Amino acid sequence: MTQQASTADKNKAFEALKLALPPSLPVMAAFLFLGTTYGIVSTTSGFPVWLPPLTALVVYTGSFEFLLIGILMGPFNPVGTFVSALLVGARHVFYGISMLNRYRGFGLRSLYIIYTMADEPFALNFAAQLPPQVSRGWYYFWTSLLCQLYWVAGAFLGAVSGGFIPFDTTGLDFILTCMFVAIFLLQLDAEHKSFARFQRKPQCGRIPAWAKVHSSALIGLVSAVVSLALFGPQRFMVPAMVSIVGLLLLLRGPIERWHGHQVFNQAHAAGASKEEGSTSW
Amino acid sequence: MVMTPLQAALTIVLAAAATITTRFAPFLLIPSADRTPRWVRYLGRELAPATFILLVVYCLKSVDFTNPLQATATIGALLALVLAHRLRHNMMVSMAAGIVCYMVLLRVLPL
Numbered sequence: 575m576t577q578q579a580s581t582a583d584k585n586k587a588f589e590a591l592k593l594a595l596p597p598s599l600p601v602m603a604a605f606l607f608l609g610t611t612y613g614i615v616s617t618t619s620g621f622p623v624w625l626p627p628l629t630a631l632v633v634y635t636g637s638f639e640f641l642l643i644g645i646l647m648g649p650f651n652p653v654g655t656f657v658s659a660l661l662v663g664a665r666h667v668f669y670g671i672s673m674l675n676r677y678r679g680f681g682l683r684s685l686y687i688i689y690t691m692a693d694e695p696f697a698l699n700f701a702a703q704l705p706p707q708v709s710r711g712w713y714y715f716w717t718s719l720l721c722q723l724y725w726v727a728g729a730f731l732g733a734v735s736g737g738f739i740p741f742d743t744t745g746l747d748f749i750l751t752c753m754f755v756a757i758f759l760l761q762l763d764a765e766h767k768s769f770a771r772f773q774r775k776p777q778c779g780r781i782p783a784w785a786k787v788h789s790s791a792l793i794g795l796v797s798a799v800v801s802l803a804l805f806g807p808q809r810f811m812v813p814a815m816v817s818i819v820g821l822l823l824l825l826r827g828p829i830e831r832w833h834g835h836q837v838f839n840q841a842h843a844a845g846a847s848k849e850e851g852s853t854s855w
Numbered sequence: 856m857v858m859t860p861l862q863a864a865l866t867i868v869l870a871a872a873a874t875i876t877t878r879f880a881p882f883l884l885i886p887s888a889d890r891t892p893r894w895v896r897y898l899g900r901e902l903a904p905a906t907f908i909l910l911v912v913y914c915l916k917s918v919d920f921t922n923p924l925q926a927t928a929t930i931g932a933l934l935a936l937v938l939a940h941r942l943r944h945n946m947m948v949s950m951a952a953g954i955v956c957y958m959v960l961l962r963v964l965p966l
Contacts, residue, residue: 833900
């Protein structure tokens, strides 16, 4: 019985791995490129070969690891380091809220998945459309593991290569921008699919239907652009996030109406949990 | 390097600790699936599109749009991506269109 159970478990884990590998390949390309860059910058700044892979394992936040190189070259500043890392990592809080119900319940795997919840694994796991027989715990785990593996491998390769890379990879990091834009477009599709039917025809009121359907995207865009203009590229993330949460909560009443959430609340009472997170998307 | 090895180790530990805090915070502060406050559930439903457009702006913030090569390659690639998405609604296809267009434009335009 135990033998059968463990073979079934291994099959589930393997099936999930097969499913997780293809979507992770673009991240592999980007992370090998970016990670190598990180490893090279770090070692050419005088740090030992084992440092980049170490931070890749332990800190695992691409942008802050680059900043860390500069921080380590300056005077010891524990409070400044901690606060900066908190601010740069603030967006992880958004990710956690979006995956609150989906990442829990897998024991040690949940611990690892949350520990490694960087931009890319979050984006991949969030956007994943999984058939019901696939083990979510294993899929999220493999995605997270693969992404960190790619990052550590890149950092290691960069550290030992001393700056010599045989082919021209200029511009490859743009693939991450492509990934986020592609997922954003999927979000727009999902907003349209979920919310367009709740708009009344003929139109009443001054706000166009598309704005009601895409209110979250609009709030995000306006917050991001205005914050960028006011605070500059280095400091705009936290104000943008505050603005997004503030506007979403301020407009909660209208948005729930526009998005048919009253209807969802009744469905929720009946035990449907599809509208939590967005697995139905 | 100005700081001692011990201080460097502490710096890395602090960076890791802060990052771990930001990742675990929602899971630790919100006790369980059933006792999630309504407004948090609402945010869980509604944050995603805003989060991703914020990430897109974050990625594009360092693009120098006054540089004609960068600007054309970036905008061209994004147009190709959007077009591919309208045609196929497939994440991988859209990404492929975007990155291929970008790499090609980056090498072809200077000519």
